[in-house]
Amino acid sequence: MDRIAFDIAHLLAGGLLLVSFMMIYQDRMFSLLRVFAFHAVVLSLSVAWQAYNQNAPHLYITAAIALIFKAIIIPGALRRIVLQLDIHREVENVVGIGVTMLAGIGLSALSIVLMLRVTNTADAFAREDMAFALSVVLLGLLMMVTRRNAVSQIVGFMSLENGMILAAAGAKGMPLVVEISVAFSVLVAFIVIGVFLFRIRERFDSVDVNVMDRHRGDQR
């Protein structure tokens, strides 16, 4: 394992984190989707690099899935939904973007410090990967928490899953199960979300989660 390989892995994983920050920064729906696609691309590159380094050909499949589904199909589909449902083109934030960014920086600091501390015994590749992956996961969660409308929450969730995949790929020799599960979950998540969005379209006039919240139980 040479220095260059490590650096590239580092670069890619760090890039993923950077893109996560970009996503938090976006305030337009379409640009968010574009950045998300880019996120997936970086992820697939990173996974592919891991596959190359670990000599684990099955990881290429993961990379491909990430590239095809997350970078192309899902953003496209979401784009269609936004267009069809005539959703607000702005991303509505709960708190200001500056605050969110600050929180995001804090979170990634936390996760990197924590991860580096706990993974003394793991190899350097894994340490870096896990640290960045945790940051991406937390940022994804942060995004879900600070966004108001459903599409951007879905995007947040997807970026969270991207972090997972990064982690799974970084864990050396993790069996095939992970890839299957990732593919599986992506697929099912997509289907289910699609179904839901469809139904929600059928019943509600917007995918804005707040509208649904009016029907929360126990208030009748």
Add this chain to the structure above:
Amino acid sequence: MVLVVALAPLLVGIVRKVKSRLTRRQGAPLIQPYRDILRLMRKEVVLAENASWLFRVVPYMVFAATWVAAALIPTFATGLQFSWTADLIAIVALLGSARFFLALAGMDVGTSFGGIGSSREMMIASMAEPAMMLTVFSLALVAGSTQLSTVADYLASPEVGLRVSLGMGLVALVVVALAENARIPVDNPGTHLEVTMVHEAMVLEYSGRHLAMIELASALKLLLYVSLIGCVFFPWGIAGSDDGIAGYLRGAVLYLSKLVIAGVLLAVFETSTAKMRVFRVPDFVGIALMLALLGTLLLFVSRSL
């Protein structure tokens, strides 16, 4: 036992006589209470239509309970034959029984005055009885017994000396006696004025022989308290169980003089005070309660000194 019944109206007579003389009246002769009772005995009973069997039984019950209680108190000698039958606590409780029945009788006919009497009587009693009980406690704690003969014997013995607690107990007992016997300032035995009466309101519906029994019982009760105070606090001259005839005689004479003194004192006291409002009474009796409690507690303090 017969003695107490015979003496009781006399005590009432003394009190009435002294009171009359103090208010510059001639007053009825000393034996007037006897006459009253006998006359009432001979009269027919006019029973309220609504009165139940309880109403008719109560006079006898009250009389019997009071009588038994009175008989258990050493008058001039301590060696009573049946003194072990009941002690001071039982005597208090027997008086309680009498009161219980009398109060029930007051409620029986279903008039408003009966109710007034009963409820006030029970209110006064519920303060007076604990006071009496506490006095009994302090006596018993001093004497180490609740057996009246023993208590009297002990208090008659020279080792007792003067005690603060006993003084307080005496005051408390006197107050209780005033309250229980329906004397001024708690109640006025002579009145039939609606707002003021307590005891008389309860027995308002009684007549004839029933009233006689009740009058006799209340006379007995007065005697009982006087005897009790006499034998406990002023036990001079009480004959022991092994004294001879002379001892008994001396005891009897002293006892009679104690009765006379008590009667006079009571009359003087009653003439010199006014009756209080009913709701002042609890304060008055409450003082007895406090004194009795204080007496009991001081007992320990003085003992530890």
Add this chain to the structure above:
Amino acid sequence: MSAVDFTLLIAAALLALGPTAIFIRRLSWAATFIYASAIVMCGLFALIGLAGLAGYGIGSSQVLPLGLPWIGANFHFDALTAFFMVILGIGGGAISLYAVGYGRHEHAPMRVLPFYPAFLGAMAMVLLAADAFTFLLSWEVMSLLSWALVLTHHQEEDTRKAAYVYLLMAGFGTMSLLLAFGLLAGPDGAYGFAAMRGVTRTPVMAAVILVLMLLGAGSKAGLAPLHVWLPLAHPAAPSHVSALMSGVMTKIALYGFIRVVFDLLGPSAWWASPAVILLGAVTAVLGILLAMMERDLKRALAYSTIENIGVIFAALGLTMAFRANGMTAAAALAFTAALFHIFNHMAFKSLLFMGAGSVLNATGLRDLDGLGGLIHRMPVTSFLVLVGAMAISALPPLNGFASEWLLFQAVLLSPQIPQAGLQLMIPAAGGLLALAAALAAAAFVRIYGVGFLGRARSDAARCAVEVDRFSLAAMGLLAALCVLVGVLPGIVIDAISPVVEAILAGRLPDQGQDAWFTIIPIAEARSSYNGLLVMVFVALSASLAAWAVHRYASRQLRRAPAWDCGFPNADPITQYSSGGFAQPLRRVLGVNLLGARETVVMPLPGDRSPARLTVEVGDPVWGRIYAPIAATVSTVSTKMNRLQFLTIRRYLSLVFLLLIFLLLGLMIWI
């Protein structure tokens, strides 16, 4: 077959009678069958208990493979159990006899029949249990079944509320007991009573257990301030159930207290006892004051139960004080007084509740102000209730006096206690008990005078008819018991002595040798009492007086309208009402102690509307303790309830924050 096996079998049979009732519900004789069986079984309980007190079958145990698997269900039969078996047997038997008659009037018998025998069985199981789990199981089943019984008339809002408060308090009590047993059993889970007995504990630990037992058993027995359920639940239940709950179940609760504090815990430090004595005395006064103010007949009786429980607890506290100082004879006296009073209260309180039930049956009323004049319409019931009222007012020569007398004798032994604090406190508590006794007499004069004497205040009372023979027989039985025990207290004291001996390793002198059934707890010079002679004297002198008067004076009698100081015969509502009777005491004690308030609304001159006097008096404990707790729970749950209506995003934020919190924690930790 040993005593414990036999008792267990009967208890099991009683428990099984419950489901049986469901199967035979269509048969016309179902109720009679159930109650008759209950009489038989209770009779057997009483016999076994008596035999146990005589020394037969004591010490037998049985372990069944039930309950907690590794120790099984342990049962044991000893003198204490035997004594309470007698209570249960006599009380339960008499009440079942009453129920044969009373139960016929029940509209929905299937809400009583399945639970009633099982309730009796569960109480027996409590007495037999010899490990913590079996004990608590039976205890809680007992609560549960009585809860179901309280809910017989579930259509009424008050009943439901009463039952709710009852079971909630029972749950609280059980939790306290559970904690107490947790401490007794130690970390290894030694739940058997035998294993708990020998362990030495620090005084603090023992005090904590004592406090928990006061909470646990006290809440079931009705110790202030945990008594609030009692005046709600007892009146709400059908009267035979009320009688069973007040007369018997509270005794089972006391059994639990005695079993743990006196048997399992052993002697405690002297400073633990004042709390018990004081709690008992305060409970007694509070209970009887509330009884004095209460309008509802059964509720007044329930308050009076609280008073008696207070008296018993005071006696138990005295026992603890004496025992802590090694004064075995004095402890035995106080303990005997407690047990004796337990027995007495079972007898007269059951009797009074049955009487109240008869009144309820005859008139449909529990409100004292609707009653009156029942002595004419229901002479036998009235007489029997009078006996009960006399007994509970501690009038000689009845049984209530005998036990109170013993208690006062115990109080008078306090100078021998070395601790000055106790020396001062015990007579003061004695004063409170005397006050309670005096108030009890007042309260029962009021109940009896308003309810049974005077003139009828309503049509229902005017048309009341005497109840059936079964009810009268049951009441007569207990009334006879009250008299008998009051007249011959020595026999009871001797019967109790094996229990005292077993718990305290000491006893009162044998009373059987004293002439004329006198009782002499310490020495004759100190105190003695002879119920028989008092009764004979009173009876003799009363008869003598009556005879003499009738023989030598007049025996004429004339009926006339009541004189009433010259007022014409007014309407029955001019009679003193229950509230009117209580007024002097309410003014004297109620204002300060209970926060009683009177408001008078006087119409202006010319206004013809009636003047109104409203009296507000209630249990001060409700407002001071329970209402704030309920309000707190309500406020907190209302505030919390917002969490049900958050948006998904906010829920996610919660998850997110928790994650961050834990991660930060981990980072700081390592």
Add this chain to the structure above:
Amino acid sequence: MALFSNPVQLILAVPMISAAVLAILPGYKLSSRINVLACLVTFLAAFSLFFIAPPAPGTYLLIDELNIVFIVLNTFVGFTASTFSASYIAHELETGRLTPIYLRFYHAMYQVMMFGMNLALTTNNIGLMWVAVEIATLSTVLMVGIYRTHEALEAAWKYFILGSVGIALALFGTILVYLSAQPVLGEGPPAMIWTNLQANAARFDPALLNLAFIFLLLGYGTKVGLAPLHAWLPDAHAEGPTPISAVLSGLLLNVALYAVLRFKMLMSANPGALDPGPMMIAMGLVSLIFAALMLYRRRDIKRLFAYSSIEHMGIIVFAFGIGGPLANFAGLLHMVMHSLTKSAIFFSVGHIAQIKGTQKISEIRGLTQSHPVLGWGLAAGVLAIAGMPPFGVFMSEFLVVSTTFDRQPILALLLVLGLLLAFGALLLRLTGFIFGEPTGSLKPSEASYVPLIAHMSLVLMAGVYLPGPMVAWFQAVARLLG
């Protein structure tokens, strides 16, 4: 049928095959029967594990003393719930709340869900377990939303989002566990096998395990319904079909709990790792007290009992957090009792809601008068769940409280506070449900009471008598849990 010689394979295969069959089979009557039959076969197969020596742990499947409890319980409640569902679902069709096509979907999903849960319980692979839990979650999401009312969709959506986040966190934890095991056990599949992990846990990197456990506790804890991760639970219970509520409360929570327990064992086996106890105790107590307070303000009967499930999960997690043979025994017992009781409660609630046509607490009154069996059955269930004897929950609460108080008095007092609060709320509602004058529809219920009575009889029996073998086996598990 050599393939199915092993009952474990049967446990997994039967639901899978029947799911496929049910998906294509029209006609709900037959479907519901097949559903019941499939569940019965699964249950019998699981039950036979008691008598047949369990197969040695393989790469994929594992049967040991711990999970056999869960499997048998799972398949049993699955079976009774399916019989309940058969009588329940017909009524739904009559009232038009569901259409035949949805019923077909429902039955297929039921078996998918059973498959997911059985797989999660029997697998020997932490990755596979994660997948299985995911399958079970997704299938229940679909079932919760099956009525397609606003509320149902909203509940399903909430469930889906929160569940997905939870499951993602769990995946991250799983990866971390793998990462900590990988240096010891080498790369690849062996580092994800339970048996290997358990045997070598002592040598794993404790710091990494700590981090992993946080994620796992939060991830699977969401599924368990621990506060404040519980939000999905009340709504999912309230808005889905009642058989699904019963299965959710009775089974799915247990499956997630099983996962937490497994990882807790891993933590306990590593001397350097943090003690998971305090974390579990804290979450358990928070859930208990929070849910107890929430009970007071409920207006929907199914949501009420959903909160009660949160409360009981709190108690169970608390008990396992306390640890020690007695508390672990109590935790296991409580879990089993809670599953049986809570599903029984939901069975009766299902019938009640169908008769009354409402789930509103205020509109359900006087059941003991109008429907004695249902009313008293509900009473027995609620009293049992509130910890009243002679039911089994009492025994477990007895053990938890009494063992805790001696060691951790403050914790025990908090526990008691929570129990009392919950007791007060449940009792208050119960009094309203079953007493008073009946309201609403009084028509008799034609449903079968067999599942209800069967469950309550078991709970009753456990309260007074636990069979010896069962005790021995619970004790063995309790020791295993440390």
